[in-house]
Amino acid sequence: MAVSVAVDEPGLLLEGPHWDSLTGTLLYVDIHGQHVHRWDPVTKQKDTYDIDCMVGAVVPRESGGAVVAAGTKFAFLDFETRQLNTVATVDPHKPRNRFNDGKCDAAGRFWAGTMGDEPVPTKVDRKAGSLYCLHTDGIVTKAFNEVDISNGLAWTSDNSIMYYIDSLQYSVDAFDFDLPTGTLTNRRKVVNFDLSTDVVPDGMCIDTDGKLWVAMFGKGQVLQVDPETGTHLRSVKIPADQTTSCCFGGPNLDILYVTTANVGLSAEAVQQKPQSGCLFQVTGLGTTGTPGMCYKG
Numbered sequence: 001m002a003v004s005v006a007v008d009e010p011g012l013l014l015e016g017p018h019w020d021s022l023t024g025t026l027l028y029v030d031i032h033g034q035h036v037h038r039w040d041p042v043t044k045q046k047d048t049y050d051i052d053c054m055v056g057a058v059v060p061r062e063s064g065g066a067v068v069a070a071g072t073k074f075a076f077l078d079f080e081t082r083q084l085n086t087v088a089t090v091d092p093h094k095p096r097n098r099f100n101d102g103k104c105d106a107a108g109r110f111w112a113g114t115m116g117d118e119p120v121p122t123k124v125d126r127k128a129g130s131l132y133c134l135h136t137d138g139i140v141t142k143a144f145n146e147v148d149i150s151n152g153l154a155w156t157s158d159n160s161i162m163y164y165i166d167s168l169q170y171s172v173d174a175f176d177f178d179l180p181t182g183t184l185t186n187r188r189k190v191v192n193f194d195l196s197t198d199v200v201p202d203g204m205c206i207d208t209d210g211k212l213w214v215a216m217f218g219k220g221q222v223l224q225v226d227p228e229t230g231t232h233l234r235s236v237k238i239p240a241d242q243t244t245s246c247c248f249g250g251p252n253l254d255i256l257y258v259t260t261a262n263v264g265l266s267a268e269a270v271q272q273k274p275q276s277g278c279l280f281q282v283t284g285l286g287t288t289g290t291p292g293m294c295y296k297g
């Protein structure tokens with residue numbers, strides 16, 4: 001196994017990596033930097049799109065371009081014109097809320113959650129967020145509310161279970177998932193983490209064996225866990241403490257891309273780990289991921 005920097009350019013809060021197998025590029029966001037990045041690991045070229053507010057998630061649209069969850073809006077991003085067109089807005093009575101992590105299910109719906117104001121990492125306005133679903137016809141539904149920090153999402157390969165992380169619950173939760181309707185039922189905790197003030201589970205992805213890879217914010221670590229037994233299996237150390245999310249990518253879906261943040265770190269902490277806020281890659285894990293889904297609306 002080897003860990004190295006993929007893009008040696010620190011961002012403020014890199015998040016939401018998505019491998020786009022059609023173009024062989026990695027899409028990810030810099031939430032506080034207000035950017036969508038699209039990086040080609042072969043040419044090493046990176047294209048950056050400016051977003052007019054904090055952008056929590058980006059996913060390609062099947063019809064071209066991408067859908068983003070930014071500020072309190074769902075919007076389409078046109079890669080050619082670089083224009084952003086709002087599709088819907090959420091949380092109208094909570095102007096300080098913003099979208100955080102998001103991902104598509106196998107039917108092409110885009111799920112993304114909001115969170116309250118977070119002046120310091122993990123110190124968030126509690127229970128202010130909700131999980132939303134942008135259906136392929138453009139309709140938005142709210143799945144549930146009272147969320148602290150809406151984060152990782154993943155589905156089993158048979159689409160019968162959706163996994164979800166609300167960071168300040170210190171757990172991965174599971175729902176029974178109905179793919180035809182997108183209905184969530186029977187919420188339960190399947191993996192627990194040590195309750196600590198500085199280390200929280202953040203973004204995650206799933207591998208082809210159904211194991212989850214969870215970025216542990218504050219610990220510089222991605223943990224592989226088994227959601228069927230709740231066991232912690234493997235940990236991968238990343239030389240940046242604020243590990244935010246991960247996804248498998250590359251032509252064989254066997255490279256784990258890991259996003260990190262440097263927001264809120266002291267000058268001393270950045271000096272100790274100067275790659276804080278960069279995009280990392282982990283090779284040689286002997287594991288492959290499931291392909292990321294596109295938005296079909």
Ligand SMILES: O=C(O)[C@H](O)[C@@H](O)[C@H](O)[C@H](O)CO
Pocket residue numbers: 013015031100101118121122123149150151167200201202203217244
């Ligand atoms: O990346 C995210 O999900 C949030 O936007 C960040 O603010 C932090 O990671 C969070 O504080 C820890 O969960």
Ligand SMILES: [Zn+2]
Pocket residue numbers: 015100101150151152202203244245
């Ligand atoms: Zn996150």
